[in-house]
Amino acid sequence: MLRCSHVLCKVDDIRSVVDDYRELGFTLEYGSAPERAHNALLWFPEGPFIEFFQLPSVFRLLKWPMAARNGVAAGERLARWARPDEGWRDLALETDDTALGRVHTTLRTSGVRVSRVMDGRRTRPDGAAVRYQFLATRPAALPFVVSAYSPPQRPTDVRHANGARRVGRVRLGVADADRAAFDSLAAHLGPGGPLTVEPAAATGVLGVELDGLNAPLAPGRLHGAALAGPGGRAAAR
Known part of the structure; x- marks a missing residue:
C-alpha cells in the first residue's frame, strides 16, 4: 500500500x-x-x-x-x-x-x-x-x-516555534480528464491519511493545511506554498 x-x-x-x-x-x-x-x-x-x-x-x-x-x-x-x-x-x-x-x-x-x-x-x-x-x-x-529513504531521514525531535505539529490535510485537485488514471493509482493507497481529493480544472496540489499553527503566516514569505490552518482557515494575513 x-x-x-x-x-x-x-x-x-x-x-x-x-x-x-x-x-x-x-x-x-x-x-x-x-x-x-x-x-x-x-x-x-x-x-x-x-x-x-x-x-x-x-x-x-x-x-x-x-x-x-x-x-x-x-x-x-x-x-x-x-x-x-x-x-x-x-x-x-x-x-x-x-x-x-x-x-x-x-x-x-x-x-x-x-x-x-x-x-x-x-x-x-x-x-x-x-x-x-x-x-x-x-x-x-x-x-x-x-521508496523509503535509506537510512531513514525523519529527525528524532522536530519542533516549530509557531506551533505547527503536522500536515493535517493535503488537498489534491483532479481534473475530469485525469480521473480514471488517478483512480487506478489511488486504488493502491492505504486507508485514512491526510490526502483529500476534489474536482478541479487542472490536476495538482491545491493547498496544505497544518495542524497546530499559533500565529498567522505572511503570504509574501511563503514562496508560492498555499498553507492554511486546520479546516481550511487561512493562516496567512
Whole structure:
C-alpha cells in the first residue's frame, strides 16, 4: 500500500526560502551542504513533510533525453518540475520498501502508466549519503512514487516555534480528464491519511493545511506554498 509522503514546492531561491520560513517560526533543514543545496525539508514529528526545491527552467530541455533513458513519464515529470514560477509542483506517495521493483510491477499490472525505476542519491549536510528510488506516473500531473529513504531521514525531535505539529490535510485537485488514471493509482493507497481529493480544472496540489499553527503566516514569505490552518482557515494575513 502507498501513503502520502511529501508535497513539493518549486521556488526561485532556496536560501531565501530557508530564511523566510525560519523567521515564520518553522525549523527547516537543507537537503545538502547549505552552500550548494538545491532543496530544503520541512519535517514534522509524523506524517508527510514539505520539500522546497530550486530547479532552473533550462532543465525543461532535458525532457527528451530523460524520456529516452527512463521513459516518457520521467521526461514529462522533469519538464513539469522545471516550469517557471513558484508554487506547489507535485505530490509524492511512498512505500515502506527501500526498492521499488515490486511496486513497479504491481502498478503496471493494474494499468498505471509508469516510468522505469530511477535511483536517487544526495549527501546530507553532515556528509552522510541518502539513497532512495522513485518512479514517475502518467499523466505527469498525477502523484509520483518514492521508496523509503535509506537510512531513514525523519529527525528524532522536530519542533516549530509557531506551533505547527503536522500536515493535517493535503488537498489534491483532479481534473475530469485525469480521473480514471488517478483512480487506478489511488486504488493502491492505504486507508485514512491526510490526502483529500476534489474536482478541479487542472490536476495538482491545491493547498496544505497544518495542524497546530499559533500565529498567522505572511503570504509574501511563503514562496508560492498555499498553507492554511486546520479546516481550511487561512493562516496567512
